[in-house]
Amino acid sequence: MDYQAKYQEKLTTAKEAVKVVKSGDWVDYSFCANHPVDLDKALAERMKEDSSLKDLKFRGGIALWQPEVTKLEDAPGRLIWNSIHTTGIERKLINSGICYYVPIRYSEVPRYYRENIKHVDVAFIQVAPMDKHGFFNFGLSSSHLAALCEISDTVVVEVNENMPVCLGGFEVGVHIDDVDMVVESSNRPMAEMPSGKTSEIDEAVAKLIVPEIPNGACLQLGIGGMPNAVGSLIAKSDLKDLGVHTEMYVDSFVDITMAGKITGKRKSIDKGRQVFTFGAGTQKLYDFVDANPSIMAAPVDYVNDIDVIASLDNFISINNTVEVDLFGQVASETGGTRHISGAGGQLDFVLGAYKSKGGKSFICCSSTVPTKDGSLKSRIKPCITEGGIITATRANTQYLVTEYGLVNLKGASTWERAEKIISVCHPDLRDELIEEADKMHIWNRTNKRV
Structure with missing residues (x-):
């Protein structure tokens, strides 16, 4: 199987990939360090240019940086950010009326996706580069990302060479056959979350x-x-x-x-x-x-x-x-x-x-x-x-x-x-x-x- 050929067929730009998003869509940004960066910026730019794109419902969690879409001046009237678990960044978004917490035990999240959510319009996930077997490793967040891919109409991966490859037994990546679009990122360093000094x-x-x-x-x-x-x-x-x-x-x-x-x-x-x-x-x-x-x-x-x-x-x-x-x-x-x-x-x-x-x-x-x-x-x-x-x-x-x-x-x-x-x-x-x-x-x- 020529996985590289499939890769090239699905390779596109962030600007083109975000055109799949429609008003009223649920757009999943995956989790923590796997939140998209280039796709998020491209979608924010599209929303600036097209004021008719609205009623977007985002889902993510443990944000290590503020998503660009939430920085739009009219964000409170056009989108909702739903967080599985919040950081200080998301706490500020809660106070600004953009973010809402999803009360759930973390262990239940994969089942929640498969049995309760059942459908996501678009999934944007930052991943490691494709291996020779056609898999994109989820890297730092296995979490519930396999379940997310299973129920998403459109799966777009944002490839970052700096995403660590984390090995495991199961549900640690997504195959090129199950990916709709591939975006190659600017390969920026992974966002850090220092533990801080101890008192x-x-x-x-x-x-x-x-x-x-x-x-x-x-x-x-x-x-x-x-x-x-x-x-x-x-x-x-x-x-x-x-x-x-x-x-x-x-x-x-x-x-x-x-x-x-x-x-x-x-x-x-x-x-x-x-x-x-x-x-x-x-x-x-x-x-x-x-x-x-x-x-x-x-x-x-x-x-x-x-x-x-x-x-x-x-x-x-x-x-x-x-x-x-x-x-x-x-x-x-x-x-x-x-x-x-x-x-x-x-x-x-x-x-x-x-x-x-x-x-x-x-x-x-x-x-x-x-x-x-x-x-x-x-x-x-x-x-x-x-x-x-x-x-x-x-x-x-x-x-x-x-x-x-x-x-x-x-x-x-x-x-x-x-x-x-x-x-x-x-x-x-x-x-x-x-x-x-x-x-x-x-x-x-x-x-x-x-």
Whole structure:
């Protein structure tokens, strides 16, 4: 089969490819680092020139840069951006009335596409160059992209030579036979998402978590200062033969691997391989995962499947949150009605880690956050801020960690967990929380004055 001939037949420019978009269409921009760049710019230019092109509904998630179409002056009246999981960029778009969040557990997204969405008019996906077998690798985001291609009327791939090739077992690419148009990009460097510097609080939390990790454990880390601090501390520890099975692949895993701590030898499945469904970080990460046989990309309905997670002994899940209340409810998506991120895979890993033999799930946060006037606002509250969204219910929360301590809430009664939760909040705020707990009838007279 002459795949190169098919490639040339389908090769076109971004300007020509975006002509397929019609008013009223659902246009899918795929996910995270795979969002299109040249196609997005070309479509924005077309929309500037043709004011009759409107009522466009876009879908994407974890935007690493602001899509050009959302920068149009009349964007709020002509398009809607629907996000599976939001970044700071998309939070701003929410505030401007352009973006809306899609509430869903990340593990359910491929099925959601196949059984609920069922139809997408146009899919724009940034991919790696075609291989000799006719496949375009999805690179950094296996996620749900195979499902997206299956249900799309028109699939347009934007080829970028700098997209890492991430190997895996299944659903890691699309074949030239299933692609309608090929656009060769300007081969710009991949967008980066640095983890950021860790704070003293992040390091304090990390020091409490790392002693809880046994040799041979399997790790899942989220993005942000605290997971990054945990990763740095693991890299300097005496731990060995660790494994990786994580929703998001971040720079910390590269550091831990280069320190010789990750071998994957004790994993019951995918032995010796670091499994992930999407990745974002610095060029260090992109160079490391490229064509690396020890790395395994896979769709999110496999990676985040609770039973798959549970099959890995000593699974360690480490995630951040925005607020926790005295009942042990975890709100990681919003601060009151202000949207921040999304459900993502937090609940998948909270449940899967606890179901794992020897597994542990850690929810982390700083005890307080500074306000504009310089005062401290507690992240631990009597009740979640009005309008706040619960990501992990009180029945699911296991370990809660702040810079003031680590407590296991699993199975604790309401008065026990109130005592434990207050013990890790800021000391200056404990008396006030005790008074509130007493009003809510979850403070027993025998409780310790923590």
